[in-house]
Amino acid sequence: MVQEKIRVDTLVVGGGIAGMQSALDLADQGYQVALVERDPSIGGKMIQLSKVFPTLDCCSCITTPKMSAVAHHENIQLFTYCEIQAIEENDQGFVSNALQKPRYVDVDTCTGCRQCEYACPIDVPHPFDRYLGAHRAAYVPFSTAVPQKALIDMENCILCGKCQRGCPANSIDFTQKEQPFEIESRAIILATGFEITPPDAKKEYGAGQFHNVVDALVMERLLAPTGPYGHVLRPSDGKEPDSIAYVQCAGSRDKTLGVEYCSRVCCMYAIKQAMLISGALPLADITIYYMDIRTFGKGYDQFYQTAQAMGIEFVKGKVARINEDENQNPVVRVEMIDEGSKVVERMHDMVVLSVGMLPCYDPQPIFGVRSAEDGFVLTPSINMAPCVTEHPGIFVSGTAAGPMDIVDSIVLAGAASAEAAAYLEANDGNRRSVKSTTNAARVTAHA
Amino acid sequence: MSEKEWAETLKRLREEHKETVARSQALLKEQQAKRKAIRKALEEGPRTVPEVADLTGFASHDVMWYVMAMKKFGLIEELEMDGEYYRYQLTQEKAK
Numbered sequence A: 001m002v003q004e005k006i007r008v009d010t011l012v013v014g015g016g017i018a019g020m021q022s023a024l025d026l027a028d029q030g031y032q033v034a035l036v037e038r039d040p041s042i043g044g045k046m047i048q049l050s051k052v053f054p055t056l057d058c059c060s061c062i063t064t065p066k067m068s069a070v071a072h073h074e075n076i077q078l079f080t081y082c083e084i085q086a087i088e089e090n091d092q093g094f095v096s097n098a099l100q101k102p103r104y105v106d107v108d109t110c111t112g113c114r115q116c117e118y119a120c121p122i123d124v125p126h127p128f129d130r131y132l133g134a135h136r137a138a139y140v141p142f143s144t145a146v147p148q149k150a151l152i153d154m155e156n157c158i159l160c161g162k163c164q165r166g167c168p169a170n171s172i173d174f175t176q177k178e179q180p181f182e183i184e185s186r187a188i189i190l191a192t193g194f195e196i197t198p199p200d201a202k203k204e205y206g207a208g209q210f211h212n213v214v215d216a217l218v219m220e221r222l223l224a225p226t227g228p229y230g231h232v233l234r235p236s237d238g239k240e241p242d243s244i245a246y247v248q249c250a251g252s253r254d255k256t257l258g259v260e261y262c263s264r265v266c267c268m269y270a271i272k273q274a275m276l277i278s279g280a281l282p283l284a285d286i287t288i289y290y291m292d293i294r295t296f297g298k299g300y301d302q303f304y305q306t307a308q309a310m311g312i313e314f315v316k317g318k319v320a321r322i323n324e325d326e327n328q329n330p331v332v333r334v335e336m337i338d339e340g341s342k343v344v345e346r347m348h349d350m351v352v353l354s355v356g357m358l359p360c361y362d363p364q365p366i367f368g369v370r371s372a373e374d375g376f377v378l379t380p381s382i383n384m385a386p387c388v389t390e391h392p393g394i395f396v397s398g399t400a401a402g403p404m405d406i407v408d409s410i411v412l413a414g415a416a417s418a419e420a421a422a423y424l425e426a427n428d429g430n431r432r433s434v435k436s437t438t439n440a441a442r443v444t445a446h447a
Numbered sequence B: 001m002s003e004k005e006w007a008e009t010l011k012r013l014r015e016e017h018k019e020t021v022a023r024s025q026a027l028l029k030e031q032q033a034k035r036k037a038i039r040k041a042l043e044e045g046p047r048t049v050p051e052v053a054d055l056t057g058f059a060s061h062d063v064m065w066y067v068m069a070m071k072k073f074g075l076i077e078e079l080e081m082d083g084e085y086y087r088y089q090l091t092q093e094k095a096k
């Protein structure tokens, strides 16, 4: 049962790596935090990834402990499958109207045993596996989900009751309703993350119609041990690919899409995936078609050099078009820049689009925080206070502020917590008017 | 809740969610037919996804999705590779 009103120091919106880190940094200092995540589990994109550059650590192994630290921290109240619908401001801070969506499962008694999932007759394409795998209409989000609790996808349910009969804990409860409640906080951190270029964005690349032209998040799932196939196979027919190509900047630095910026992670994740594929499929040919390779971080250029030494082919070329032959093999039409801009056609078994990072949430209507021209949250003093928004008391963490990798998301998450803590201290004892070090003042102080 | 109360709740909710239930029931029907055809194709022995597609007449990407879903829920198991493709068979009933 959700309480009708809770009171915390800071509300964190979004439970990806950035939101989790900001919540933990504040909670470790003794501040009370409410973390609100709209999906049924925390973890964000990071928990979908296979391994991370540049260390090649197993992503699940480093993300899962963070997820459970958040769930078990005594100073963090976690709300998953929950959304903020409106906020009001008063002299005490913010009052956020939250809505707990119904899981139709009693989370207090559910043990996450998945018996309901096995009992349910309906298969549904699983967003966690980029729709290549399935979950049932009754399901636990994924094997490392936090909380490890089932929910029912009402959109695909026939209300046959098989899940309820299969549940040993008697946890299925179809009478659950949406539950509104209020969160009072003195500061807010927005950590709403990013989304990737939609599959139909590039008509020249098949507009999402070719089964063997996939986005890089699909490849992350194919490479993950818990992925939909358990191997790297072609979605069109299950063939083990011999030849895989990457098309860089597929959705970034592209005026036709209105995305003029560089997404900053695609070169590195493509190199990472190429290395992982050559580990999984030692005989496969891997080609990366690029305009330029951007490997700016610590240890990143060595990573690139290692990939070259491993025999991954880097081709400086502009991919104008992708077609499909009669066997569903993608055929790439590319202008070979280092060969006098000769145009050639090359066939591969699979093509991976190195899709860009796009903003996924506009906080203006609810939080009164504007976005910059690129669509990410506006931080007026980008050099001096990169996580301070225009709105006093509201801060931004991770990729909600712009494209960045995990390392930078964690750095910004820490910075956002420090800014929020400073703001809470400056406005101590609910007397905001007494010491009025607002964000605006902090921005000027930094500048 | 008693068994009877449960049945009544489900009945009432089916009425409330008439449209989604009708849509999902149609989906279930289609899924059952496809799973049955795939099972039939595998009854005579292990097959690759393109072979199942040939036998059933379904698009191979569709077969791929069903076979992977059935594998996840323990209805199909993966065998060794046959050239560039894995072969799949119906999960053998194991003596308990």
Ligand SMILES: Cc1cc2nc3c(=O)[nH]c(=O)nc-3n(C[C@H](O)[C@H](O)[C@H](O)COP(=O)(O)OP(=O)(O)OC[C@H]3O[C@@H](n4cnc5c(N)ncnc54)[C@H](O)[C@@H]3O)c2cc1C
Binding pocket: A013, A014, A015, A016, A017, A018, A019, A036, A037, A038, A039, A042, A043, A044, A045, A046, A049, A051, A052, A053, A054, A082, A083, A084, A191, A192, A193, A194, A195, A196, A216, A217, A220, A265, A269, A272, A360, A361, A397, A398, A399, A400, A404, A405, A406, A407, A409
């Ligand atoms: C294919 C691919 C591979 C990558 N590989 C690597 C790598 O190897 N190494 C690396 O360093 N980086 C990598 N990255 C980048 C990495 O994924 C991001 O840096 C990181 O996940 C950003 O975390 P985040 O918390 O900012 O955003 P997200 O992971 O997007 O999390 C945001 C969370 O907020 C939630 N949310 C959104 N809106 C709301 C709302 N209104 N209310 C409540 N909750 C909301 C979302 O559901 C989500 O859980 C890769 C990216 C891609 C696309």
Ligand code: SF4
Binding pocket: A105, A109, A110, A111, A112, A113, A114, A115, A116, A117, A140, A149, A150, A166, A167, A168, A169, A170, A171, A172
């Ligand atoms: S709802 Fe019941 S059957 Fe489903 S995971 Fe929870 S305890 Fe297990």
Ligand code: SF4
Binding pocket: A119, A120, A121, A122, A137, A138, A152, A153, A156, A157, A158, A159, A160, A161, A162, A163, A164
């Ligand atoms: S009631 Fe819905 S979720 Fe439960 S088993 Fe039937 S279809 Fe699946």
